[in-house]
Amino acid sequence: MKKLVVMGQGYVGLPMALRAAAVGMDVVGLDSDAALVERLNAGRSHITDVSVDELRQGLDFGYSASADPTCIADADVVLVCVPTPLHRDGGPDLTAILDAAGVIGRHVRKGTLVVLESTTYPGTTEEVFAPLVLGDQWAQGEVMIAFSPERIDPGNQVYGVRNTPKVVGGLTSRCTEAAVEFYGILVDTVVAAKGAKEAEMAKLLENTFRHVNIALVNEMVRFSNELGIDLWDAIDCAATKPFGYMAFRPGPGVGGHCIPVDPAYLSHRVKAELGYAFRMVELAEEINRAAPLYTATRALELLNDRRMAANGARILLLGVTYKPDVADCRETPAMPLARKLIDWGAVVSYHDPYVPGWRVSPGRSLNRAADPYEAAEQADLTILLQPHGSYDLARLAASSRLLLDTRGVVTASGVVRL
Ligand SMILES: NC(=O)c1ccc[n+]([C@@H]2O[C@H](COP(=O)([O-])OP(=O)(O)OC[C@H]3O[C@@H](n4cnc5c(N)ncnc54)[C@H](O)[C@@H]3O)[C@@H](O)[C@H]2O)c1
Numbered sequence: 461m462k463k464l465v466v467m468g469q470g471y472v473g474l475p476m477a478l479r480a481a482a483v484g485m486d487v488v489g490l491d492s493d494a495a496l497v498e499r500l501n502a503g504r505s506h507i508t509d510v511s512v513d514e515l516r517q518g519l520d521f522g523y524s525a526s527a528d529p530t531c532i533a534d535a536d537v538v539l540v541c542v543p544t545p546l547h548r549d550g551g552p553d554l555t556a557i558l559d560a561a562g563v564i565g566r567h568v569r570k571g572t573l574v575v576l577e578s579t580t581y582p583g584t585t586e587e588v589f590a591p592l593v594l595g596d597q598w599a600q601g602e603v604m605i606a607f608s609p610e611r612i613d614p615g616n617q618v619y620g621v622r623n624t625p626k627v628v629g630g631l632t633s634r635c636t637e638a639a640v641e642f643y644g645i646l647v648d649t650v651v652a653a654k655g656a657k658e659a660e661m662a663k664l665l666e667n668t669f670r671h672v673n674i675a676l677v678n679e680m681v682r683f684s685n686e687l688g689i690d691l692w693d694a695i696d697c698a699a700t701k702p703f704g705y706m707a708f709r710p711g712p713g714v715g716g717h718c719i720p721v722d723p724a725y726l727s728h729r730v731k732a733e734l735g736y737a738f739r740m741v742e743l744a745e746e747i748n749r750a751a752p753l754y755t756a757t758r759a760l761e762l763l764n765d766r767r768m769a770a771n772g773a774r775i776l777l778l779g780v781t782y783k784p785d786v787a788d789c790r791e792t793p794a795m796p797l798a799r800k801l802i803d804w805g806a807v808v809s810y811h812d813p814y815v816p817g818w819r820v821s822p823g824r825s826l827n828r829a830a831d832p833y834e835a836a837e838q839a840d841l842t843i844l845l846q847p848h849g850s851y852d853l854a855r856l857a858a859s860s861r862l863l864l865d866t867r868g869v870v871t872a873s874g875v876v877r878l
Pocket residue numbers: 467468469470471472473490491492493496541542543544556557559560577578579580610611612613614717718
């Protein structure tokens with residue numbers, strides 16, 4: 461049975477490592493965070509989608525976490541699932557990929573398959589990752605290198621590692637074949653791309669598609685509101701068309717590690733290589749980045765209708781993670797919204813079953829309501845940002861003095877949508 465090392469034990473790497481352990485592979489989850497390694501080996505999961513039971517079962521199957529990269533020398537396959545954030549200037553930050561590739565290069569042996577899974581711009585695997593992995597020691601093909609985009613959707617109860625098709629593209633056809641064979645053990649469907657660049661582009665196309673379509677409805681909601689049209693109803697009607705349409709719904713902005721970040725990897729690459737702009741992405745970024753401010757403006761309007769100022773108003777934010785039923789607050793649009801409301805003098809509190817404490821700026825944490833329904837009774841305005849499954853929406857509508865539903869999910873009368 462294959463020996464596998466999965467570098468990076470976060471939202472992506474840990475579920476993949478546990479899936480491999482479940483099918484009988486000998487798996488080491490390699491992470492540079494020694495404290496995380498200790499927690500994982502003690503059976504404590506840091507990810508909502510991985511229950512303590514699943515982690516403990518993985519440990520029973522033979523999974524272990526480690527911070528020691530010498531395990532790479534024993535591996536048949538190494539997967540790289542490290543973060544790919546943006547620099548402060550908005551460009552790609554490949555630091556973790558470069559570090560991981562350098563570490564692999566120092567330990568890898570002949571015949572190993574090395575697959576980069578981290579989202580990145582087309583060309584990274586061939587131009588940046590492979591030279592560091594191969595170093596002066598190995599020729600192309602002696603160590604096989606491929607790219608396979610990670611498609612995990614945290615919180616999704618239907619699609620997980622096993623039943624989400626996996627795209628793979630190698631630097632050579634032999635690399636692709638090796639990657640197809642490996643992933644065929646783990647997932648139901650493997651799709652071979654023409655090469656690594658096409659596999660890299662497929663991931664960015666998927667996320668850019670979401671980004672642009674979310675921006676489309678986030679722009680439409682503004683003028684629909686002014687024209688007195690219920691855009692959510694129009695979307696539901698459009699969604700009855702059985703072909704040629706896919707429903708996206710407006711919201712308070714985009715968040716997470718993917719949608720606000722990945723398209724920038726592509727637009728940056730286009731600009732750097734070709735000198736011109738990827739205009740669709742730039743426009744989508746502009747619109748989606750403005751969505752929290754639009755939400756704040758809607759709050760202002762609602763208070764104004766009731767002869768109230770934002771200054772001094774008690775505003776409750778419900779669900780501050782970037783999507784429902786996950787604990788992930790990275791890039792959450794709730795953050796710029798909360799900051800804007802605070803700037804305007806509102807007394808902002810929040811409730812989120814997944815977020816025990818929430819700091820919106822250095823030294824400034826918001827008050828966390830113990831009970832969302834009691835807090836809604838007290839607040840001048842409640843803003844529903846994420847409809848977590850545990851929220852009773854009818855009760856929320858009944859408890860709120862004034863409810864702004866940014867997701868279009870509350871059907872009770874008197875509730876205002878974005
Ligand atoms: N989270 C998602 O929903 C999602 C979905 C699809 C794709 N992705 C992509 O997958 C990649 C990983 O994302 P994530 O959400 O799992 O990140 P994460 O921050 O949850 O986890 C990354 C882990 O990698 C570790 N790490 C960093 N540098 C390392 C190194 N050099 N060696 C070993 N470990 C290292 C960190 O300590 C951390 O535990 C990113 O490129 C991301 O864009 C994420």
